Amino acid sequence: MATRTEPPAQDGRLSAAAEVLGGWRARAADLADGFRRSDRFFKMRAGIVAAWAVLSLLTLWGSCATPGQHNALGADVQVNRDSIMGTQLLVRNDSDRNWEDVVLTLDDGWRYAQPTLRPQDLVVLSVSSFRKGDEAPPRDHRPRALRISCRQGSGRFDLR
Structure with a gap:
């Protein structure tokens, strides 16, 4: 049943x-x-x-581009060639983690080092802030690429 x-x-x-x-x-x-x-x-x-x-x-x-990271490091890099201070680079940490032992390298080995870059922090640098040994880049140097290296990773950016 x-x-x-x-x-x-x-x-x-x-x-x-x-x-x-x-x-x-x-x-x-x-x-x-x-x-x-x-x-x-x-x-x-x-x-x-x-x-x-x-x-x-x-x-x-x-x-409407999607906001957020477009590279593995989470970096935003911009270049301003028309500043009265000469060519300037803006580098922002758009990730949610600190970057430690940050080294920014222009084309031919011109370097700038910074110990830490916290999330959402930015640094604006003129090309004359970079060094190769004790030398600064020539005044008319037009950077073509920037490499960001830190403990958390690295990335290469073409500067347009």
Whole structure:
């Protein structure tokens, strides 16, 4: 003799969700049927509006770069060539960890060292702050690349 098992306590919530889903399906079917019966000009206008909406969303998605780290070190590097102080470099620690024993190296071995760079800290340096031995770079030196090395990792950045 088979015994009947009691339905789970959530059965009432599931049937309510199925009812809501069924209502939405019926409305969607009515909308689709109405669209099928509409004239050609309405369909063209709806297509234009839909294309505009899709292109607008794609444009917004493409233009809004995702914030956050774009390299393994979590560094943000910018160069300002038009400063009255000469060419300046901005280096920011965008990671959530301290960088220790930081060494910044320009193209041909011009170096700048700093013991620590905490998260969200930044350092702005003129090219004359870098050294190779006791020498500074020439006044007209235009850096092409920067390498950041620290205990937490390293990264190379092209300076545009």
